[in-house]
Amino acid sequence: MPRWPERGARPYDSGVQEPKRVAIVGAGPSGIFAAQALLAHPGIAIDLYDRLPTPFGLLRYGVAPDHTSVKGVGNALARVFESPAVRFLGHVEFGQDMSRKELLGAYDAVIYAAGAAEDTEMAVPGENLPGSESARSFVAWYSGHPDAAPFRFTGVRSVVTVGVGNVAVDVSRILCKTAADLSPTDMPDPVLDELRGHVVRDVWIVGRRGPQHASFTTPELREMLTLPHVQPVVHDDLDAIDLTTLDRRPKANVEALKIAAERLVPDASLRLHLLFWHRPIEVEGRHRVTGLTLERTALDADGRLIGTGEERTIECELVLRAIGYRGRALDGVPFDEKRGVIPNVLGRVTDTRGRVQPREYAAGWIKRGPTGVIGTNKSDAAETVAALVADLPEAPLVVLEPVEKLLHRKGLRPTSYEDWMRIDAAEGELGSRFGRSRTKIASWPELLNIARGRGSDGTATPRER
Numbered sequence: 001m002p003r004w005p006e007r008g009a010r011p012y013d014s015g016v017q018e019p020k021r022v023a024i025v026g027a028g029p030s031g032i033f034a035a036q037a038l039l040a041h042p043g044i045a046i047d048l049y050d051r052l053p054t055p056f057g058l059l060r061y062g063v064a065p066d067h068t069s070v071k072g073v074g075n076a077l078a079r080v081f082e083s084p085a086v087r088f089l090g091h092v093e094f095g096q097d098m099s100r101k102e103l104l105g106a107y108d109a110v111i112y113a114a115g116a117a118e119d120t121e122m123a124v125p126g127e128n129l130p131g132s133e134s135a136r137s138f139v140a141w142y143s144g145h146p147d148a149a150p151f152r153f154t155g156v157r158s159v160v161t162v163g164v165g166n167v168a169v170d171v172s173r174i175l176c177k178t179a180a181d182l183s184p185t186d187m188p189d190p191v192l193d194e195l196r197g198h199v200v201r202d203v204w205i206v207g208r209r210g211p212q213h214a215s216f217t218t219p220e221l222r223e224m225l226t227l228p229h230v231q232p233v234v235h236d237d238l239d240a241i242d243l244t245t246l247d248r249r250p251k252a253n254v255e256a257l258k259i260a261a262e263r264l265v266p267d268a269s270l271r272l273h274l275l276f277w278h279r280p281i282e283v284e285g286r287h288r289v290t291g292l293t294l295e296r297t298a299l300d301a302d303g304r305l306i307g308t309g310e311e312r313t314i315e316c317e318l319v320l321r322a323i324g325y326r327g328r329a330l331d332g333v334p335f336d337e338k339r340g341v342i343p344n345v346l347g348r349v350t351d352t353r354g355r356v357q358p359r360e361y362a363a364g365w366i367k368r369g370p371t372g373v374i375g376t377n378k379s380d381a382a383e384t385v386a387a388l389v390a391d392l393p394e395a396p397l398v399v400l401e402p403v404e405k406l407l408h409r410k411g412l413r414p415t416s417y418e419d420w421m422r423i424d425a426a427e428g429e430l431g432s433r434f435g436r437s438r439t440k441i442a443s444w445p446e447l448l449n450i451a452r453g454r455g456s457d458g459t460a461t462p463r464e465r
């Protein structure tokens with residue numbers, strides 16, 4: 001059981017009788033930033049829950065494995081767990097293992113920081129055919145998420161990614177890179193093996209608006225467009241865009257695309273197509289994907305996007321939709337289905353009619369939607385914590401059930417931060433055998449066996465406590 005000061009033991013220089021207890025649901029960047037902000041206020045004991053046995057959320061399971069400098073943010077976040085006021089309780093799923101009522105019965109306040117675990121659908125016929133997948137599931141697979149289903153590239157020669165944000169750039173770049181490029185990353189071995197064998201020759205990125213409207217950031221776009229052995233093919237007339245009317249980022253993006261359009265890569269083994277002003281209207285195929293039909297788009301006189309009726313079909317064996325992540329409702333917690341977030345005012349959870357729910361807060365992607373960079377979650381969490389701390393003196397007095405009693409009653413054996421460090425060490429050791437700094441372990445049983453100190457070949461089952 002992770003360490004935690006007993007109620008009444010006055011472990012912090014709090015000046016109050018007993019520490020206030022705060023539970024955070026989700027130990028991704030937002031949850032950890034929220035814990036960090038809470039640490040600035042003495043007398044608060046913090047429990048960070050996650051359904052996974054590992055902390056760090058999308059920093060571990062989303063940020064691209066070849067972007068190692070971003071991964072370094074984890075070192076700064078890890079320091080939060082060094083505080084005796086913070087406990088990590090992994091492998092506890094809100095909704096399944098612990099209800100809203102139980103959590104509110106054991107804590108003075110609860111912060112929901114569960115991220116965005118769903119994705120936006122294209123809502124076109126054929127979307128559910130095998131071979132039509134979300135970029136989210138592809139990312140989860142190459143990042144070694146233990147829930148991810150394996151991807152198979154047998155027979156895949158052409159891939160269409162729908163969406164023009166950084167996730168589309170990430171997944172396309174991973175497909176454009178060679179196994180040699182990717183082998184220094186922490187990708188699990190089976191992922192590397194599968195990518196090593198792929199014979200993809202065409203990767204398409206399709207956007208429904210123009211290049212000047214795309215949301216990818218310029219350094220990421222440039223990186224993708226200048227990959228060795230990759231021939232960029234820009235299918236739009238970039239000269240028709242008036243650069244003088246554009247803000248800095250869209251202008252830089254269009255300029256990067258113009259340079260790429262001029263680039264000739266004689267030894268290219270793969271073509272990277274960029275096609276704007278097209279939207280998907282049907283995923284083709286009988287038993288699995290054989291193509292994606294698109295309709296040309298334009299803006300009407302009022303600036304609204306309209307279909308022109310002009311269609312074309314791109315032959316492909318894999319469609320990846322990368323048109324946005326979405327929050328998933330947490331059992332019993334108010335949820336705005338339209339926006340995919342927990343309704344809130346400055347982080348205070350409200351019901352759908354705007355009434356504040358005492359002692360409940362939200363932070364990060366589940367609070368504001370999937371926007372911004374990791375650092376955006378820091379100010380976002382600080383806003384939530386400011387509201388929580390301001391409310392604490394006014395909070396209704398509740399008799400709390402000791403957390404240990406609750407966990408015991410429910411038969412839960414959370415993994416601790418020390419357990420995560422065992423996983424961390426095991427992944428480092430696995431990587432070092434093949435000259436890599438880390439190789440991710442992607443199976444539930446292995447992760448839990450290592451966390452429980454049993455070695456990866458123990459007998460634990462995924463839900464063993």
Ligand SMILES: Cc1cc2nc3c(=O)[nH]c(=O)nc-3n(C[C@H](O)[C@H](O)[C@H](O)COP(=O)(O)OP(=O)(O)OC[C@H]3O[C@@H](n4cnc5c(N)ncnc54)[C@H](O)[C@@H]3O)c2cc1C
Nearest residue numbers: 026028029030050051057058062094114115364365373374
């Ligand atoms: C593909 C991709 C690449 C990205 N690359 C970058 C990048 O290069 N640079 C950058 O700055 N930002 C990047 N981001 C954005 C960054 O990852 C997010 O800003 C950040 O992770 C959001 O933090 P969060 O804590 O709100 O959500 P998450 O990181 O998703 O964390 C939520 C946590 O809650 C847990 N959880 C969910 N449901 C439950 C439950 N019911 N019970 C208990 N726990 C639960 C999850 O397991 C997870 O650990 C990227 C995002 C994606 C999707």
